Amino acid sequence: MLNQFWHHPNQVWQKYRRSLTTTMSILAVSGVILSLRSIGALMPLELKEWDYLLRLQPKQATSDRITIVEISELDLQQRGEWPWQDQAFAQLIEIIDAADPAVIGIDKYLDIPVGSGRAELIAAQAKAGNVVNATLLSLDRAETVELPPDLAAVSSYGFVNVPKDAGEVVRRALLVADYESFAFTIAQDYLIQHDIKIIFDPDRVEFAIHGPAGKRVIPRLDPNYGGYHKIDANGYQVMLNYRGAPGSFRHVSAVDVLSGRLHPDLFRDRIVLIGITAISVNDFHPTPFSLGEHVMFGVEINAHIIDQILAAALDDRPFIQAAPDYAEAIWILVWTAAGAIAAALIPNTFKKLGVLVVLCLSLVAVVYLAFSQAWWLPFFPAILGLAIAHGLVITAEYTQSQADRQLLVSLFSRHVSSELVELIWQHRDQFLTEGRIVGQEVFVTVLFTDMRNFSTTAEVQPPHEVLWWLNEYLGTIATEVLAHGGMVDKYIGDSVMAVFGVPIPHRHASEWQQDADNAITAAISIGQKLQAMNQVWQAQGRPNIVTGIGVNSGKVIAGSIGSTARMEYSVVGDVVNIAARLENLNKQVDGGEYHILIGAETADLLTPQSFELDFVGDYALKGRCQETPVYRVLGHVEEATKQPEAEI
Structure with missing residues (x-):
């Protein structure tokens, strides 16, 4: 065929015109889309896809492993002060510890003593023996918050930094950087109590959960993971598979805890997180579930990170993964080819459009089902390839048919009736x-x-x-x-x-x-x-x-x-x-x-x-x-x- 094309290009083009047009449309469209994707032009759309898919998932049951002790706006008003003195946090720890919790996490910086009760705070954390404090790791900003030596001697700690995308949206979790994160440390402490370990493999540069059910690798993000393009993927980052919108965990009032009005079963064998949910303190972030002014507080984001690790280890809930780059390229190419081939093989224009709708709905269904099975597949690049290739082939066929029609008309219009010209065109x-x-x-x-x-x-x-x-x-x-x-x-x-x-x-x-x-x-x-x-x-x-x-x-x-x-x-x-x-x-x-x-x-x-x-x-x-x-x-x-x- 190549030799024939070299010597008789017009003849080959006419013979294989439909196939060549379809093939060139597939290669051109998929090439452009993959190029746009490689420079990050489609990243905003693909991240919105992630958000939509998360929101479309069936609502999951509230986790009973985590209880959040919130310091709400109402709690601040009832106590009439902020920040609370160390003595208040010491009392919270003592009351919660008496209920025998698995881990106590304090999502509040305690690096600077506030008012009275510092000694009581240190004593309470030492007595509990399962307290994890929050720190701030210096990443893209110069400031850092470290745990003071007096608390470091009696407790564990971890950073509460979260990676943010454009618009300050939190879709990822940073588990480990210079040291372990607040959420990762709490999850590890909880799993150890259930004879499950999270082990780092330096050869594979991966963390894996080892338990009775076997080994489950925690998938690590790279700079071009899924819909991302050249992001800062330093440290060990994972996609944050939220259990749901704000309110996915049990919240109790810190004032109610201090007043002794709550039953100890709310804390027994659970992870208890103490954190701020008062709007005035400004510890909140947009998430995929943030519609309008809806935001999620930092303590609840950490609860989702912890819950994701625990659910993977104890409930066999998989981490959401993205396919390798080559597999995503093939995926986009296949859907682009489907759009082009459908346009080339189906003769009727209305049927072409009908098949395009069916293909688009099929793509939606496949992507949704794949996400429900913990796979993040490119939707927008695929549907763009599908629709554009479909339209390009239709346009090419229409242009060529107009040229053919013009040729036939020029040959016959002066010699036959208009009815016969139409019959000639049909054949x-x-x-x-x-x-x-x-x-x-x-x-x-x-x-x-x-x-x-x-x-x-x-x-x-x-x-x-x-x-x-x-x-x-x-x-x-x-x-x-x-x-x-x-x-x-x-x-x-x-x-x-x-x-x-x-x-x-x-x-x-x-x-x-x-x-x-x-x-x-x-x-x-x-x-x-x-x-x-x-x-x-x-x-x-x-x-x-x-x-x-x-x-x-x-x-x-x-x-x-x-x-x-x-x-x-x-x-x-x-x-x-x-x-x-x-x-x-x-x-x-x-x-x-x-x-x-x-x-x-x-x-x-x-x-x-x-x-x-x-x-x-x-x-x-x-x-x-x-x-x-x-x-x-x-x-x-x-x-x-x-x-x-x-x-x-």
């Missing part, structure tokens, strides 16, 4: 190749007309009147040919060549008979119209004209003739030559009232008892050795002669 694939009509053998009936003594007649009239008169004459002939389903092949001065049975090939004898009938009917109509026109011209002082008509039937070769600069559709063959000789024979032989002479082939085809024929004789036509039987056409058989005589 264009049968004979249109390389911008020309391919030659094919067809059975036709050819009609020739020629005016007698045109030169002598033209001499006695002014040139402009000759042109008007000739156009009226030729127009009358063409009108009758087209009205009876024929094609005006060409004008040769005052002569006309018409063909019946092209360009749509007729394969059956019944169609050949109809073509012959149509040709003779058209010839008789031409003779009648010219008789009427002679009367008008005679009244105008113009000379009468006599037109000879020759008709013959048989097989010819039909196709485009000429160069690319000037091309026309025509038929060639001996049948054409005989028709021309029969027309010329009218100068020697009486062709009847309408001067119509036909060959035996046409006479044999005509519907019996439809035309009055008279055998003239066998004649040696010019250029032929054998004699040709010739008939004259006298007209249609009168209707009266077709009816049986009445019984007497």
Whole structure:
């Protein structure tokens, strides 16, 4: 094929045009989309996709492993101060510890002593032995908050930094950087109590949960993970699979805890997080569940991170993963190809659009189901590829079809009726190749007309009147040919060549008979119209004209003739030559009232008892050795002669 394309590119293009157009559309569209994706142009859309998918997931049950002791706006108002003194936090720890919790996490910086009770705070944390304090790691900002030595000696700690995307949206969790995060430390402490460990593999640079159910790797983000592009993926980051919107965990009031109004079972064997939910303290962030002004407080974001790790270890809830880059590229290519191929194979425009809708809905369903199984697949790049490739192929086909239509119209519009042009267009694939009509053998009936003594007649009239008169004459002939389903092949001065049975090939004898009938009917109509026109011209002082008509039937070769600069559709063959000789024979032989002479082939085809024929004789036509039987056409058989005589 490559060798053929090198030597005959137009021929190969016409033969494989649809396949080549489809393939080029697939490669071009997928290439552009992958390029846009590689520079991050689609990242905002893909991150919105993540948000939508999270919100579309079925609502999950509230986790009973975590209780949040919140310091709300109402709590601040009831105590009438902020920040609370260390003594208040010491009391909270003592009350919670008495209920035997698994881990106590304080999502509040305690680096600077506040008021009285520092010693009590240290003592309470030491007695509990399971307290994790919050720190701030210096990442993109210079400031840092470290745990003071007095608390570090009696408790654990971890940073509460969270990575943020554009718009400060929190979609990721940073588990480990210079040291472990607040949430990761709490999750580890809880799992150890259940004989489950989180182990770091330095060779694979990965954390894995090892428990009774086996090993579960915590998937780590890289700079181009899923819909992300060149993000800061330092440390060990994972996608944050939120359990749901704000309120997914049990919240209790810190004031209620201090007043002793809560049952100890709310804390027993649980992770208890103490954190701020007061708007005035400003510890909140947008999340995928943030619609409008809805935000999530830092303590609850940490609860989701902890819960995600615990659910993976204890409930077999998988971490959400993205496919490798090459797999995502193949995924996008497949959907782009689906859109292009559907547009190429389906003929009807409305059906094309219907299939496009079905494909889009299928893509939505597949992406949603994959996400429910913890796989984040590219939706927007895929649907863009699908829709754009579909539209591009439709546009290319439409453009090419318009060019083909223009070509066919230019070849045939002057020669056939508008109805036949439309029929030709519907069957264009049968004979249109390389911008020309391919030659094919067809059975036709050819009609020739020629005016007698045109030169002598033209001499006695002014040139402009000759042109008007000739156009009226030729127009009358063409009108009758087209009205009876024929094609005006060409004008040769005052002569006309018409063909019946092209360009749509007729394969059956019944169609050949109809073509012959149509040709003779058209010839008789031409003779009648010219008789009427002679009367008008005679009244105008113009000379009468006599037109000879020759008709013959048989097989010819039909196709485009000429160069690319000037091309026309025509038929060639001996049948054409005989028709021309029969027309010329009218100068020697009486062709009847309408001067119509036909060959035996046409006479044999005509519907019996439809035309009055008279055998003239066998004649040696010019250029032929054998004699040709010739008939004259006298007209249609009168209707009266077709009816049986009445019984007497």
